[in-house]
Amino acid sequence: SQQGEEDPQALSIQEGENATMNCSYKTSINNLQWYRQNSGRGLVHLILIRSNEREKHSGRLRVTLDTSKKSSSLLITASRAADTASYFCATDSGNTGKLIFGQGTTLQVKP
Amino acid sequence: KAGVTQTPRYLIKTRGQQVTLSCSPISGHRSVSWYQQTPGQGLQFLFEYFSETQRNKGNFPGRFSGRQFSNSRSEMNVSTLELGDSALYLCASSWGVAGANVLTFGAGSRLTVL
Numbered sequence: 001s002q003q004g005e006e007d008p009q010a011l012s013i014q015e016g017e018n019a020t021m022n023c024s025y026k027t028s029i030n031n032l033q034w035y036r037q038n039s040g041r042g043l044v045h046l047i048l049i050r051s052n053e054r055e056k057h058s059g060r061l062r063v064t065l066d067t068s069k070k071s072s073s074l075l076i077t078a079s080r081a082a083d084t085a086s087y088f089c090a091t092d093s094g095n096t097g098k099l100i101f102g103q104g105t106t107l108q109v110k111p
Numbered sequence: 112k113a114g115v116t117q118t119p120r121y122l123i124k125t126r127g128q129q130v131t132l133s134c135s136p137i138s139g140h141r142s143v144s145w146y147q148q149t150p151g152q153g154l155q156f157l158f159e160y161f162s163e164t165q166r167n168k169g170n171f172p173g174r175f176s177g178r179q180f181s182n183s184r185s186e187m188n189v190s191t192l193e194l195g196d197s198a199l200y201l202c203a204s205s206w207g208v209a210g211a212n213v214l215t216f217g218a219g220s221r222l223t224v225l
Contacts, residue, residue, distance in 0.1 A: 040219070098167045099214065
């Protein structure tokens with residue numbers, strides 16, 4: 001399969017705690033993106049990190065990228081119940097319109 | 112500004128029938144991509160259109176086809192439906208610029224094949 005892998009598959013934490021999700025991929029990339037999906041609806045873009053970047057922040061989100069290990073991580077700090085969703089990494093290898101998605105991590109944040 | 116609009120949101124078909132799904136992209140976006148999402152296979156790329164031309168195609172059988180109109184609206188068609196075609200079909204639009212491929216997704220069309 002071309003798809004990458006994410007771990008854990010599921011994560012349950014309390015509000016206020018941090019959540020870390022990991023993503024591994026197989027091919028060389030231009031950039032890696034993270035998306036969120038709420039309960040079977042459309043995906044929402046969260047953050048993009050380019051292949052020449054190692055870390056990027058956006059609000060409570062922190063993304064790291066290690067191209068030598070073909071891996072990325074997404075950290076959500078001070079989680080809220082509203083962060084409950086599935087999170088997907090997606091790699092862009094330069095084929096416009098085509099992203100390769102991981103299998104996703106389902107995050108549950110308990111109030 | 113309006114987001115990506117997909118119609119219909121839900122539909123039920125029987126095996127052997129065909130289905131057409133519609134997608135209206137964000138105004139100004141010229142690239143439209145389609146993805147199939149199932150619990151077993153996850154999110155899989157179907158195809159991408161830009162300025163009415165298919166630029167990329169995933170590994171799906173020829174029963175899956177699409178097109179894009181001059182106003183960038185897109186349709187995808189699945190003929191001779193099989194049970195395994197039951198899925199959430201997601202459309203996404205973008206500017207279509209290589210290396211800056213941020214997708215805006217619609218809410219999806221959930222297809223159930225009986």
